[in-house]
Amino acid sequence: MPHAQEVFGPVLNFIFNLYTKLVTREFKNVGENCSIRPVLNTTNPRNISLGNDVSLGIFCWIDTNTSLKQTPSLVIGNRVHIGAYSMIIAADEIQVGDNVLMSERVIILDHIHDYTNIQKAVIDQPIVSKGKIVIENDCFIGANAVIMGNVHIGKHAVIGANSVITKNVPAYSVVVGVPGRLIKKYDFKKKKWLSAK
Ligand SMILES: CC(C)(COP(=O)(O)OP(=O)(O)OC[C@H]1O[C@@H](n2cnc3c(N)ncnc32)[C@H](O)[C@@H]1OP(=O)(O)O)[C@@H](O)C(=O)NCCC(=O)NCCS
Numbered sequence: 001m002p003h004a005q006e007v008f009g010p011v012l013n014f015i016f017n018l019y020t021k022l023v024t025r026e027f028k029n030v031g032e033n034c035s036i037r038p039v040l041n042t043t044n045p046r047n048i049s050l051g052n053d054v055s056l057g058i059f060c061w062i063d064t065n066t067s068l069k070q071t072p073s074l075v076i077g078n079r080v081h082i083g084a085y086s087m088i089i090a091a092d093e094i095q096v097g098d099n100v101l102m103s104e105r106v107i108i109l110d111h112i113h114d115y116t117n118i119q120k121a122v123i124d125q126p127i128v129s130k131g132k133i134v135i136e137n138d139c140f141i142g143a144n145a146v147i148m149g150n151v152h153i154g155k156h157a158v159i160g161a162n163s164v165i166t167k168n169v170p171a172y173s174v175v176v177g178v179p180g181r182l183i184k185k186y187d188f189k190k191k192k193w194l195s196a197k
Helices: 004-023
Strands: 048-050 061-064 073-076 087-090 093-096 107-109 111-113 127-129 133-135 151-153 173-176 181-187 192-195
Touching (some): 073 087, 087 093
Parallel strands (some): 048 073, 061 087, 087 107, 093 133, 133 151
Antiparallel strands (some): 173 181, 181 192
């Protein structure tokens, strides 16, 4: 008796490939071998670029918001996995490097609704951005992490589950908590990770 995966696997792959082609047809660029699981939410896909081997889990929201500027940019590098239920929306600019692994429910937003006018509800106030977000190559982002605008995450940085990142994260470091705090750093002389305490 063949295993269910052997029977349905190729059919599912065919359906997912077709789905990926359909939902990315208005993207700016889509590399080879990308895989997007249903259901992808995207309303302004024209300024989204995916490298090769990018995979998205179920129910992601990957988008740009054009209310701040006409051509925001969301660029995702090669060999990036974005876990299920994640949300990445650029009103200004978000860059994700190569070989980046994001767990489930990661939120990356370079903008918010302004709240400073007390005469208007926040929902009625314009979008504002503190600046772009860059995530360098080889990073790991834990489940439920939230990354806000004007933040640079250095190469091979590790962001703990549930962290809220509002400031730059150095390369080869581990940052956890709310707000994110440095707990470990790789020492290239000693060739090991050291506690930042
Ligand atoms: C960030 C992480 C990778 C660090 O792992 P680690 O290097 O083994 O860290 P340690 O277990 O040595 O923890 C070091 C300290 O940081 C704390 N810490 C670790 N992760 C934390 C987190 N996400 N939030 C807050 N504190 C955290 C620990 O409690 C410990 O504190 P202490 O020194 O006061 O005891 C890991 O804790 C993590 O969050 N992984 C993400 C898991 C995930 O999202 N999985 C999804 C499936 S892929």
